[in-house]
Amino acid sequence: xxxxxxxxxxxxxxxxxxxxxxxxxxxxxxxxxxxxxxxxxxxxxxxxxxxxxxxxxxxxxxxxxxxxxxxxxxxxxxxxxxxxxxxxxxxxxxxxxxxxxxxxxxxxxxxxxxxxxxxxxxxxxxxxxxxxxxxxxxxxxxxxxxxxxxxxxxxxxxxxxxxxxxxxxxxxxxxxxxxxxxxxxxxxxxxxxxxxxxxxxxxxxxxxxxxxxxxxxxxxxxxxxxxxxxxxxxxxxxxxxxxxxxxxxxxxxxxxxxxxxxxxxxxxxxxxxxxxxxxxxxxxxxxxxxxxxxxxxxxxxxxxxxxx
Numbered sequence: 259x260x261x262x263x264x265x266x267x268x269x270x271x272x273x274x275x276x277x278x279x280x281x282x283x284x285x286x287x288x289x290x291x292x293x294x295x296x297x298x299x300x301x302x303x304x305x306x307x308x309x310x311x312x313x314x315x316x317x318x319x320x321x322x323x324x325x326x327x328x329x330x331x332x333x334x335x336x337x338x339x340x341x342x343x344x345x346x347x348x349x350x351x352x353x354x355x356x357x358x359x360x361x362x363x364x365x366x367x368x369x370x371x372x373x374x375x376x377x378x379x380x381x382x383x384x385x386x387x388x389x390x391x392x393x394x395x396x397x398x399x400x401x402x403x404x405x406x407x408x409x410x411x412x413x414x415x416x417x418x419x420x421x422x423x424x425x426x427x428x429x430x431x432x433x434x435x436x437x438x439x440x441x442x443x444x445x446x447x448x449x450x451x452x453x454x455x456x457x458x459x460x461x462x463x464x465x466x467x468x469x470x471x472x473x474x475x476x477x478x479x480x481x482x483x484x485x486x487x488x489x490x491x492x493x494x495x496x497x498x499x500x501x502x503x504x505x506x507x508x509x510x511x512x513x514x515x516x517x518x519x520x521x522x523x524x525x526x527x528x529x530x531x532x533x534x535x536x537x538x539x540x541x542x543x544x545x546x547x548x549x550x551x552x553x554x555x556x557x558x559x560x561x562x563x564x565x566x
Contacts, residue, residue, distance in 0.1 A: 260397065261370060262343030264380070264406075271380060272373035273345070278364035278414060284473050339401040345415070350389040353407060360405075360418045367406065367413040377413070384408050448506040455513045 260275040288297040301310045317334075318326030345367075369377035384391065384407065391406040395415075403418045427433055480486060 259365075262345065262395075264345040264347070264367065264377075264393075266347040266380060266391065269376055269380070271376040272370035273367050273377065274370050275415065276366045276368065278366045282467065282470060284470055284477075338399050339396050342396050345393050345395040345404070345406075347391045347393040347406070349392045350384075350387070351392055352388065353390045356390065356405060359424055360421075362417040362419055364414055364416045367415045381408050381411075381413055384413075442503075445503055445506060448503065448510060452506060452510045452513065455510060455517070 259277060262273065264271040264273045289295065290297060301312070301315065302308070303310050316328050316330065318328045320326050393404050393406060393415075395402055395404055397417070403420060404415050405418055406413055406415045408414075476486070
């Protein structure tokens, strides 16, 4: 999606960028219920109720209700960052010094023709020193701050949020009560044990987009001609916990029962993680979980098409 040059010091590396993430959204069109004809949106002016051609549309920034400052295309062009094909590294920093809240969209950086040697040199030197590069690049007419780091045998470039784009927790009044609430050591001790008892090594492959999977299954079933009987969903409402200590101890006991039933060791020894720790108890599941729809006949599976 981008080709240019990565520079550090006087070294230039010809590179290409590929998106590191492919979002698996399930997209729908708006249709007329009567004949399933596609619905298209028109740009209508509410004053004269006429459709407005694209060339007559300008951009305006609202400074007060119904008051706008209009910016013309040539004015945008005058202040846009100069178009360049370079990723200019400004600093090398420790990865641990970067709060993950600053990370945005990841891209894979690969060497372009003639850049393999210098690309490998940068990759290995960053891996050996444990450093992350902070750089600037112009993407889609906007200057972006990016972090570049080794990931396996390639470089990963992640666009970053600027400091003034991050919402400060100090601005949220709801946190004041939590900050000023005293903690009982016994409650904290049981809470720590509960956290430790359901801790395990992180494996991203165990987590799935269950809503998207259920939606694709529903599309497959309807596409195969199956009649769908929709049953009312059962949603669990969160309940208040007046006895916090009792809830903590009950949660810990439930985890112990689950681990005992599965044959997994209960608890931890000398702070080490327990292998094969049990999953979170059912009370921690999302209250939005829905009961699957009942069916009249077995489903015939067909591959569903999705649009990204």
